[in-house]
Amino acid sequence: MTISTTKKLLGATGAAALLVALAACGSAPEASPSGAAPEADVVDGFKPCLISDEGGWNDKSFNQSAKEGMDAALEELGVEGIELESTTPNDYAPNLEELVAQGCSFIVSVGFNLSAATVESANNNPDIDYAIIDDLADNDFNNETDAPNIKPLVFNTAEAAYLGGYAAAAWSAESGVNKVGTFGGMQIPSVAVFMDGYALGVEKYNEDKGASVDLFGWNVADQEGSFTGGFAANDTAKQTAQGVLDQGVDVILPVGGPIYESAAAAIADGGSDVLMLGVDSDLAVKDSGVSDITLVSIMKAIDVAVKDATVEAAAGDFDVAPYIGTLENEGVKLSGFGDFEAELPEGLADELSALQEAIIAGDITVESKNSPQQ
Incomplete structure (x- = not known):
C-alpha cells in the first residue's frame, strides 16, 4: 500500500460532478467464499x-x-x-x-x-x-x-470532515439558522478526529463568507464536547443527541456507528427539518430509512x-x-449529497472542489491533534 499524509479536498463544477468525485458505492459479499x-x-x-x-x-x-x-x-x-x-x-x-x-x-x-x-x-x-x-x-x-x-x-479523517463541516455550515447559513452541532460515542482519537475536522470546516466557512455559523457539541481548543460514553443506540445516545438539538441546530453530526439511529429518533420526535451527516460509510446508501435526513457522509475506506x-x-x-x-489516496472522502444535490447552496460544489485541491497540494493543512501521525 501507498502511505501518504498529504491532505486534500474535493469538489466539482456542479453538484452532479461532486457526487461522482466523492461518492463511494458498492457492498461486498456477505458470505465466505465457496x-x-x-x-x-x-x-x-x-x-x-x-x-x-x-x-x-x-x-x-x-x-x-x-x-x-x-x-x-x-x-x-x-x-x-x-x-x-x-x-x-x-x-x-x-x-x-x-x-x-x-x-x-x-x-x-x-x-x-x-x-x-x-x-x-x-x-x-x-x-x-x-x-x-x-x-x-x-x-x-x-x-x-x-x-x-x-x-x-x-x-486522517479530519481532512474529509473539514469538507463536511464546510458543507454543513453552508447549508445552515443558507437556511438562516446558522447553527450546527455534533456529538460522539466515546472520546477517543478516531471519534474526535471527525469532530475536529468538522469544527475546522465550519470555521473555514465563516472565514471565507464572513458568516457566523455557531457549532455546538465540540470545542477544538479545549477538546471538550458531548459524548454518549459508548457506541450503542440507546436512551443515553438519544438524550445526548437531544441536548445538541435543543441548541437549535439544523445540521448534526453523530460520530460513533449506531448512535446515528438515536440522532434520527430524536430528530423524528421533534418533528423538525434537521439533517444529519453520516460517518465511515455512505449512510444514505447503507440505511435507506435515513436517506431523507442524511445530507452527506464523511467516509473512510476501511x-x-x-x-x-x-x-x-x-x-x-x-x-x-x-x-x-487521506484525501489524496482516497482513504477518506466525502460522499455524494443524494436527495439534497439539487438543493445545495449555489457554488458549494466548486468551493468544496477548490478546498480539496488546496488540501492535497498542501496549501491548506487540517490540523487535528487526533490525526494519526506517520
Whole structure:
C-alpha cells in the first residue's frame, strides 16, 4: 500500500460532478467464499480472521465496512476465514484467544478499543500477522507500535470532515439558522478526529463568507464536547443527541456507528427539518430509512484497507508500516449529497472542489491533534 499524509479536498463544477468525485458505492459479499480457485497468490495455510468492536457487524459503519472488506478478500483469495463479533469489551481478549486457537495466521482487529488486547495477543504470538483499524497500537506513546507484527490501518479523517463541516455550515447559513452541532460515542482519537475536522470546516466557512455559523457539541481548543460514553443506540445516545438539538441546530453530526439511529429518533420526535451527516460509510446508501435526513457522509475506506492488507498478507508480502488514509489516496472522502444535490447552496460544489485541491497540494493543512501521525 501507498502511505501518504498529504491532505486534500474535493469538489466539482456542479453538484452532479461532486457526487461522482466523492461518492463511494458498492457492498461486498456477505458470505465466505465457496472455494473458487484463488485469483491471487496465497501462502500455504493462510487463514485470515476478523474481530469486531462492540458495535457489531450491522452497524452501518466501521465494523460493517471492515467485514465487507474481509469478505471481499476471502472471495478473491478463495480461502476460508473466521469473523468473530464482540458484543461487549469483555469479549475482546477471549475472541482473540479463540482466533489464535483456531489457527488464524492473519488477524484484523476493528477499532481503537481493541488496542491493548491486540498488542498483548500479538506479543504472545509473534508468528501471527496482525492489523488494527483506527489505532497505531502505541499504548505507551513512544511513537512506536508496541508489537513488531502489527500493521496499523488508520485514517486522517479530519481532512474529509473539514469538507463536511464546510458543507454543513453552508447549508445552515443558507437556511438562516446558522447553527450546527455534533456529538460522539466515546472520546477517543478516531471519534474526535471527525469532530475536529468538522469544527475546522465550519470555521473555514465563516472565514471565507464572513458568516457566523455557531457549532455546538465540540470545542477544538479545549477538546471538550458531548459524548454518549459508548457506541450503542440507546436512551443515553438519544438524550445526548437531544441536548445538541435543543441548541437549535439544523445540521448534526453523530460520530460513533449506531448512535446515528438515536440522532434520527430524536430528530423524528421533534418533528423538525434537521439533517444529519453520516460517518465511515455512505449512510444514505447503507440505511435507506435515513436517506431523507442524511445530507452527506464523511467516509473512510476501511473496506479497501482491510481487503488490501489481507491480500498482501496472503501473498507473504505483509508489511507492518502504517497505512494512513487521506484525501489524496482516497482513504477518506466525502460522499455524494443524494436527495439534497439539487438543493445545495449555489457554488458549494466548486468551493468544496477548490478546498480539496488546496488540501492535497498542501496549501491548506487540517490540523487535528487526533490525526494519526506517520
